[in-house]
Amino acid sequence: MPPFRRSDLRRYALSLATIAAAVLLTLPLRAVHGATTPFFVLAVLVNAWFGGSGPAAIAALLAIITEDFFFIEPIYSVELDVGDIARAAALAVVLGVVIWFAHVRKQAERKLREQTARLEEQARVLAATEEELRRASRMKDDFLAVLSHELRNPLGAIRNGLYLLGEPGVKDPKRIQEMMDRQLNQLLRLLEDLLDVSRITKGKVELQTETIELASLVRDAVDASRMAIQTMDHDLQVSLPAEPVFLDGDRARLAQVLSNLLGNAAKFTPHGGRIRLDAAAKNGTLVIRVRDNGIGIPPEMMERVFEMFTQGDRSASRLHGGLGIGLSLVRGLVEAHGGTVTASSEGKGKGSEIEVRLPAQKAGVVAPA
Numbered sequence: 001m002p003p004f005r006r007s008d009l010r011r012y013a014l015s016l017a018t019i020a021a022a023v024l025l026t027l028p029l030r031a032v033h034g035a036t037t038p039f040f041v042l043a044v045l046v047n048a049w050f051g052g053s054g055p056a057a058i059a060a061l062l063a064i065i066t067e068d069f070f071f072i073e074p075i076y077s078v079e080l081d082v083g084d085i086a087r088a089a090a091l092a093v094v095l096g097v098v099i100w101f102a103h104v105r106k107q108a109e110r111k112l113r114e115q116t117a118r119l120e121e122q123a124r125v126l127a128a129t130e131e132e133l134r135r136a137s138r139m140k141d142d143f144l145a146v147l148s149h150e151l152r153n154p155l156g157a158i159r160n161g162l163y164l165l166g167e168p169g170v171k172d173p174k175r176i177q178e179m180m181d182r183q184l185n186q187l188l189r190l191l192e193d194l195l196d197v198s199r200i201t202k203g204k205v206e207l208q209t210e211t212i213e214l215a216s217l218v219r220d221a222v223d224a225s226r227m228a229i230q231t232m233d234h235d236l237q238v239s240l241p242a243e244p245v246f247l248d249g250d251r252a253r254l255a256q257v258l259s260n261l262l263g264n265a266a267k268f269t270p271h272g273g274r275i276r277l278d279a280a281a282k283n284g285t286l287v288i289r290v291r292d293n294g295i296g297i298p299p300e301m302m303e304r305v306f307e308m309f310t311q312g313d314r315s316a317s318r319l320h321g322g323l324g325i326g327l328s329l330v331r332g333l334v335e336a337h338g339g340t341v342t343a344s345s346e347g348k349g350k351g352s353e354i355e356v357r358l359p360a361q362k363a364g365v366v367a368p369a
Contacts, residue, residue: 048102200332221258269294286360
């Protein structure tokens with residue numbers, strides 16, 4: 001049985017208050033036959049509407065007794081003869097109908113309010129979904145524009161190189177071939193990134209797991225990102241634990257994660273900036289942070305920075321290349337290794353930090369490479 005609450009006391013006190021008010025209002029009309037009943041019916045209706053069925057039933061009982069006591073001869077007495085019982089029964093039927101009508105009406109209004117609230121919530125969800133679809137459509141269009149730009153430039157350079165190599169007496173063919181090789185490698189990287197995105201989206205990414213030493217993994221990532229960092233004349237600082245740290249994972253994929261983070265930091269940091277890579281292992285978790293003093297991440301982009309095709313500053317992407325899928329790849333590959341990745345920034349122009357957490361083995365000792 002549910003406990004009696006203070007709100008219940010107020011609801012039942014309403015029964016006494018309304019019946020008392022009905023008595024005070026009808027006492028001057030006591031001489032008028034049948035003038036008192038509507039006031040008691042109104043009192044019961046008020047209880048049924050604001051208090052519920054229980055207080056309304058109490059009010060109905062009080063109304064029957066009170067009307068018999070104050071307004072039915074002999075006054076100030078309760079007679080139980082057949083006529084009085086018939087009148088009381090008729091009043092009880094009327095009050096019962098009033099209580100039932102008020103209850104049904106109240107239930108109908110409550111259901112209507114609930115249905116209206118659900119419809120309003122569904123309308124808000126539909127509006128948010130429609131806006132999200134429009135945003136996704138804009139992002140897709142922007143991505144296709146960037147993709148066409150990224151594919152056209154190397155293909156145009158390769159076509160020009162082929163044309164020059166076909167000319168008689170071409171000068172320095174080796175330099176032209178090296179240029180074509182660089183452009184072809186860029187195309188291959190773009191296509192590989194797109195394939196990785198497709199694999200991750202479909203859950204078909206395959207990991208070649210092995211035991212990896214953190215220092216060698218960071219070395220591979222730095223080597224892969226060295227050209228991008230040196231081109232922008234950035235200052236890169238790397239801080240690793242003094243003791244060797246090992247983790248199980250796909251070396252190529254994890255190196256891709258770190259090189260993507262370093263390349264992203266290099267791309268979105270102005271010339272001569274600072275990039276720092278820190279790593280620490282604690283309680284079986286490897287924490288890697290890549291920080292920069294670049295353009296930062298606006299607050300409105302923080303929730304979407306790891307989404308597909310999201311870029312906070314497309315002018316920088318067009319200047320230095322990229323499809324806006326690097327951080328999405330990072331998240332997919334890190335989660336495939338059982339880890340997590342988060343981003344933080346103090347705001348636009350104040351740099352950013354990407355934190356990667358991966359399961360790590362206990363520290364051990366290995367022969368120096």
